[in-house]
Amino acid sequence: EIVLTQSPGTLSLSPGARATLSCRASQSVRSNYLVWYLQKPGQAPRLLIYATSNRATGVPDRFSGSGSETDFTLTISRLEPEDFAMYYCQQYDRSPWTFGHGTKVEIK
């Protein structure tokens, strides 16, 4: 099973700041199969980034993804109030499809 470790667990930042979220895999993940989701309290997750670096439809360009093999990063260039939420990475490369435990981005 591929274990995804997200760090930090919590990121405390001010609106307008830059956020960098990490997702490290226990084994190499093909970049086509690494995804990021955003989840707000009481809501289902929402697709942000697929295939490591492709923004989903309607996702603002302040969100960007990068990485390869075992190290992947989600960057939010300038935090907007609606960006404070939980972020999960997920891999679909090998079964079982696994999620990271999430990074909470909270207002400082």
Added chain:
Amino acid sequence: QVQVQESGPGLVKPSETLSLTCTVSGGSMNTYYWSWIRQPPGKGLEWIGYIYYSGSTDYNPSLESRVTISGDTSKNQFSLKLRSVTGADTAVYYCARVYTNYSYRYVDVWGTGTTVTVSS
């Protein structure tokens, strides 16, 4: 626009079977994976398994001995059965559509989620 919606009992007794159905509307089940994902209170997401439109299935090994996912494309529905439940199975259960092609794979449609509590 395709939507998926979970339905089923919100309360299940310990040792019994949790049964949920996901209804797909606005589109066909063909060419997609259809998945169940759960989220215990205050915790992260856990992939339970999927059924491909062809009928093949795959499950999380941690649940495989207790779970069955089945589908009925004529009704545009797929279902989850989780046997011998305990309090650890209390969670919000999501059904979801997994888009897939030769290059990409991701959940592009999520249900709103249904809360299932395991309690006597």
